[in-house]
Amino acid sequence: MSKKLIIAEKPSVAADIARALGNFTKETDYFENDEYVLSSAVGHLLELAVPEDYEVKRGKWSFDHLPVIPPYFDLNPIEKTATRLKLLIKLIKRKDVDTLINACDAGREGELIFRYIIRHAGTKKPIKRLWLQSMTPTAIREAFSKLLDDSEVQSLAEAATSRSESDWLVGINGTRAMTAFNSQEGGFHKTTVGRVQTPTLAILVEREEVIKKFVPKDYWEIHATFSTDNNHYKGKWFDEKFSKDKENSEARAERIWDQGKADAIKIRCQSKPGIVSEESKPAKETCPLLYDLTSLQRDANSRFGFSAKTTLGLAQTLYEKHKVLTYPRTDSRALPEDYIATVKDTLHSLDKTQYGVFARQVLDSDWVKLNKRIFNNTKISDHFAIIPTSLEPKKLNEIETKLYDLVTKRFLAIFYPAAEFLVTTRITRVEGEPFKTEGRIMINAGWQTVYGKSLINDNSSDGIVLPAINADKPVITEEIKVIPNQTRPPARFNESTLLSAMEGAGKLVEDEELRAAMSAKGLGTPATRAAIIEGLVSENYLQRIGRELHPTAKAFSLITLLRGLKIPELISPELTGDWEFKLRQIEQGKLKREMFMTKIAEMTKHIVEQAKNHRGKTISGDFAILKVPCPKCGGVIHETYKKFQCQQCDFALWKILAGRQFEVGEMETLISQGEVGPLQGFRSKMGRLFNANIKLTDTFEMKFEFGGNDTEEADAIDFSNQPSLGRCPKCSSPVYEHGLYYVCEKAVGVTHTCNFKTGKIILNRSIEHEQITKLLQTGKTDLLTKFISKKGRPFSAYLVIGKEGKIEFEFEQKASKGKTANSDESKTSLPSSKKKEA
Known part of the structure; x- marks a missing residue:
């Protein structure tokens, strides 16, 4: 009896398909029943390689062997997943397998993973394509009833191969x-x-x-406070004739570039009566579109500080593991036009959750209708927008809950009517000078109800309610101030704004x-x-510095x-x-x-x-002039493309040492203080990363200084010029800074009697002096962020003094069972018993 081989992208997806279709027997790394054999890749199993006849064995990095443009590419197995590839090839070549079903992720990369496997296997067996938008059992069974022909995704396969090559x-x-x-x-x-x-x-x-x-420019604003019969309101002077100036992007209607002019207006208007006119207009604000991946990453970064990678990982987990979100790797922000019934089913399922009041409102008001802003086939590519599924979320952790909440609220809010406001613009004229005051009153919260807005709390907090005025009676200019200010440079990119710029091909739209x-x-x-x-x-x-990205x-x-x-x-x-x-x-x-x-x-x-x-030619650029003098002659040091070079003598230092490039500030510290560090990112000849201090020798050469080795000095180190950071937890002797470490004074030199030392850098995170002092005094640091695990994942932890004076990690206590992930208890910094030596 012939069978069909299903190849998923990951083992977890294969297991989900087995549960949805049913009656499978689990074998070693694959499933089987009467109709199907089911297995999976583990991501990419093969990588591009230059064919043997065209690859150069030696001198790959030489201009003599460039460019490398082979007439075709070979595929090489990725070593760590070679066993899984062999299994799949064996299953593909089984005589009872007559059809292959591509169940890899429904997108360009999923297509590429499958195509490379098939090409490597050299099979000509017919192929069908499973196109999953959701991982619920119902959605999986429905997708199997609508398998695509291979010809329908052939162009996607060509795009995937083109991208890779x-x-x-x-x-x-x-x-x-x-x-x-x-x-x-x-x-x-x-x-x-x-x-x-x-x-x-x-x-x-x-x-x-x-x-x-x-270069910042000074400007002034004029702020006034006006009094009516029983109330006060504020206004800001503005230029009624202002129009945008393409040559001066910093110009604004309220900015005055001459302080004398600003002071003259203040003097002329102080304590004078003002004549008021105002205009009120209704305004509406519609809910933003449903999320695609990029907009979800932007919002998660802005609201929670999640990196784009973190958001993608969470969304993928909510899709694959918990099955509570639809396919996340999408660039669409609309739903199919035939999806109205599915949306209503999802709303009915949300009726039983904390979102029930909003889901019932949408259903009872019959707001789910064919709206081109929401349901639009022309705005859908391979996948539709990210929305919740009909499954109730269970056992989500705190950050998974935050992302699920973000998607679910947007899904609910999109069906609500627009928020309605009454926007009032009041112009107060004093001695002919106009002052503008704007007020906004929410008339109908609309979609903002889902986000906790209401007429009551909006008008008492966000809304600006202007006090009533008597049109026949002037107001008095009670107080007037000239506020000095300076223009500011554009903000650095964070992940949210960078994602937006990437989406707009460099334009912040x-x-x-x-x-x-x-x-x-x-x-x-x-x-x-x-x-x-x-x-x-x-x-x-x-580098990530706070939420900013610094080149x-x-x-x-x-x-x-x-x-x-x-x-x-x-x-x-x-x-x-x-x-x-x-x-x-x-x-x-x-x-x-x-x-x-x-x-x-x-x-x-x-x-x-x-x-x-351009070999041998100088590369010009906008280089720095160092703020410190040449240590050899006192001359001026200029940065060039490759060096920091004195303009008066032969003193020069290379910008790159052991594969690491120096920042201008680091070089200034090295030259002025004779030492800088510890610095991360150096790479040995064997390709291993290491940290080191750099010292400037008497002959003005850079030298690695590691320090802290137990037997590196024959005599005790002289710490007399250093302040102690605290007492050693092992022997109570003073602890000092030394090389790459914080060490007990009895832990260095040949005659050392203690072995306490801890790195200035632990798991890619610099440990500040203040934190070591706190650790030695109290046994525990503050909660420290941005440690990087061996798997490359950032985490936060306390450093604590454990048994026998060893420095260990201690992690925040997570929310206990029975508490919601967003409860106050989950936000406390109570230590757990889970520790790991640092």
Whole structure:
């Protein structure tokens, strides 16, 4: 009897399919029943490789062997998942398997995972496509009843392969070419670039350049307080003739650039009567569109500080594990036009939850109707908007609950009517000078009811209610102030604003309808943007400082190089957005894959040729002048592309040491103090990351200083010039800063009698002096954030002194059973008993 082989993307999805279809027997890493064999990949199992005949064994990073544009690509098994690949190949080749069902994630990457497996297996067996929008058992069974023919997703497969191969060509050739250029004078300075990653970085660098060059300008505002019979209200002076000035983006109607003018208006208007006129107009505010992945990531970052990667992971868990959200990797913000019945079923299921009052209101008011803003087939690509499913959420943790709540409230609110306001504009004229006052009163909360707004609490907090006036009686200018101020530079990007800029191909578009229209030419896709940001962080092109993203010296150096080499393809968001648009056209069958790949090959050749042609040439750029004098002659030190060079003598220091590039501030500290650190991100010749202090020797060379080794000094260290940070928890001797560590004074030197020391950097997080002092005094630090686990995950913990004086982690106590994830108890900082040695 013949059978069909189902291949899912992950083991958890395979298990869900087995439960939904039923009657499966569990074998080793696969399931089987009378009709199906069911197994899964574990993400990507194969990666692109240059065919043996075309790959260079030695000198890969040399210009002599670039560009690398093979006529075709081989596929190499990924070593850590090779066993799973062998199992799938064995199942594919079973004689009783006559049909293959692609049940990988319903999108470009899922298609690619499956296609590579089939290509590697060399099979010609017929293929069907399972297209899942939801992981509920009902949705799975319904999708199996509507399997797609392989021909229906052929263009998606071509787009997926094109994306993979184009990223390889640009990434490998660009990285090797830039590395070869930067390594001309010796050493190996790996310089990674990417088709989407580098233009994204350019957005951040350009913003940082604007901030650095920004010169604040003084301006003044005039604020007045007016009194009526029994009340007061405030007004702000404005220029009635103001119109936007393209050449002066900082101009505003209320800004005065001459203090003398502002003071003159104040003197003229002080204590004078004012004549009032006002106009009231109704205004409406509609609920924002349903979430796609990018808009969900933006909101989660703005409200909760979640990174794009965290939000994607949570949404995927809520989809796969808990099955309470629909497919998250979507760029659509609408629902299918035939989805009204499903929406009503979901609302009925929400009726039994904490959202019941809102779900009942929507159902009882019959608000679920064919509305093109919500139900629109033309606004749907592979997937529709993210909404809750009909399953009730159970056992969600605190952050899963937050994300589920965000999606569910938006789903409910979209069906409510618009919020209605009465907006009043009052103009008070004093001696002919106009002062504007605006008030907004909510008339109908509409969709904002779902978010806790009401007529009562809005008008008492957010709403501005203007006191009544007597039209026949003037008001008195009770107080008038001239408020000095300065213009401010544009804000640095956080993940929310960067995602918005990526979606708009480098343009920060506030209007969500317009942004959605531009998203086809955005940088990357909703499914890949989180990984792009994380890649920039992991390559040390970006640092997270609070919620802001700061480009590093390495980032500026790369963009300076690409500008100098005249390679706009790698730094222009618009050009890269156009490539993404062409990939979308391939998906839609409007563009041939061969045409796209020809253009990518031309782009790759141009990148390499530009790097080759500029060998030995100076790369100009907007470089810094250091604030500290040359330690050798007292001259001025200039930053160049590769060095920090004195302009009066031969003193120079390389900007890159052991694969790590120095920030200007770090170099200034090294030159002025003779030492800087500990610094992270150095890489040994074996490729291992390490931390170190850097010292400037008497001969003005940089030297690694590790310190803290038990037997590194023959004599005791002299700590007499240092303040003690506290008492050693093992022997009560003083603890001092030493090299990369905080150490007991009895723990260094040959005759050491104690072994207490703890790193200044623990799991990629610098430990401040103040926290070590608190640890030694009280046995516990404050709650410290941004530790990075060995699996690359950020976490927060206390450092505590454990048994025998060892430093350990102690984690926050989570909400206990029976408490909601958002209860006050879950927000306390009570320590749990769960500890781990730091």
